[in-house]
Amino acid sequence: MSAPRVGDVAPEIVLSDSTGEKRSLSSLTPCVLIFYRGHW
């Protein structure tokens, strides 16, 4: 798989956030999604 391009429908994401709450991407859109390196 490759990173979605402009015009593509992004793959669904279902993950726990830092508080332990499980969230889906669909429940958050429209959104700005930021991938960051972490390990600060």
Next chain:
Amino acid sequence: MADYRERTDAFLEAGYRVVALSVDEPQRTEHLRRTLSLSFPIWCDVERQVVRDWDLFNPREKGGIAKPATFVLDGERRVRLSSIDSVRHRAGADDVLACVRGQTTQAAKRTLRPAMLRALSNMFHYGLVSPRK
């Protein structure tokens, strides 16, 4: 991330939530979120499955981390902006906000155009000066 902290409300006003994602553990991430006073959620892709699925996995550093990237997604999860970033260059929050507002403006234009045409037509018909009482 601090960039987005300052603009979270502006994004919300434009109809967009902010959400971040890294491969860090929840405890470390929550500490960061509180330290930086971030009001938006941060996903913890500890298994690195999402970063692999999205082809944003950088296996060369620190046991495998996410490549920096920014996406604007509409209500159907369709990508409106995609920026695969680098450490030295990230899509700035202001640029992303402008993109989001641009889309909002595009939508608003379609609604506003008839009203603007009416106003222009009135201006030519009646002139710019309000009628005196």
